[in-house]
Amino acid sequence: MVGKGILRGLTTTARHLLETYLDDVKKIPSRYAYDRHFIKQPLEEKGIFTIQYPEERRVLPERFRYVPMLLYDADTGEDRCTACGICAKVCPTQCIWIVREEDKTGKPLPRSQEFYIDISICMGCGFCAEFCPFDSIKMNHDYEIAVYNRYPDLVLSKDDLVVPTTYYAQLYPEAWAAEERAREEERKRKAAREKALAAKRAAKAKAAAKKKDEQKDAGK
Ligand code: SF4
Ligand code: SF4
Structure with missing residues (x-):
């Protein structure tokens, strides 16, 4: 019709x-x-x-994402980022720059000295957050980032990007709870591994002591 x-x-x-x-x-x-x-x-x-x-x-719903943020542990104040550079490698727009910290001898340290993201070209894909092995980079919900000058105002430095883990927990309650559960499981696994290792070492030491005693008795 x-x-x-x-x-x-x-x-x-x-x-x-x-x-x-x-x-x-x-x-x-x-x-x-x-x-x-x-x-x-x-x-x-x-x-x-x-x-x-x-x-x-x-x-905003939890899954909303805008531009990345960098997490530091709210309890210890330590950065989670180890400057491994994976996020910079996977970033499709190549808008992440990282300078790794070094000690006096030039040996690289597992933390960043400088960390920049050019959010004027970041497309909010979330790959950096997806691939970070240390749960250090996450997507922020803050979308009010308008500025008058593109450069340098939209090139965010480490100081602009860092937020405490408590802020992340508040934005992503479900993801945070799941990560906490995973961390607790990992802590339990580690404790069990250490316990088993300690028991093995104790048994080995006991066997060595017994053998030593037997050798001593045989030599009398
Ligand atoms: S944010 Fe994550 S992936 Fe990027 S350098 Fe730091 S630890 Fe590596
Ligand atoms: S959200 Fe995507 S484009 Fe933006 S910094 Fe991360 S990987 Fe790069």
Whole structure:
């Protein structure tokens, strides 16, 4: 039938319009009484309503990613990054530069002296975070990074990039919980390995002592 598609399209548009109003009315007063800086609209909601940015902002889903950030351990203050350079190698836009720290003799140390990311060409792919073997680089949720000058303002240094692990835990509660579980498992495995090794060493020492005693007795 001629115009069937148009009719279907118009029906869908009308349904969305209706759902938007119904949803909006259903959420009164909670939607409007809510802290206007953190307006919530769960993804499963059908209605769509305008957010008055920048006065209002949506709460971002955990999987949201923007530009990278570097983590340091909130308990020890130690950087997680070992300057291995994997993130720089896998970065498709080649926007990461790392200078590894060296000791007085020129021996490389497992930490970075300088770490830069040119976020004007970072495409937010998250490869760096995906491939980092030390869970050191993660994707930040902060999207308000507009500046007047591209250079040098969009070339972020280590000082601009570092954040504590507590900040990461707050942005990524599920991922953080999963990583904590994995770390706990690893701690348990390590403790079991060390215990088994200690038992093996003790048994070896006991056997050696016994052999020594036997040799001593045989020599009498
Ligand atoms: S952020 Fe991760 S992958 Fe990049 S240099 Fe540091 S430890 Fe290596
Ligand atoms: S998010 Fe992608 S483009 Fe940006 S620094 Fe990481 S790997 Fe490079």
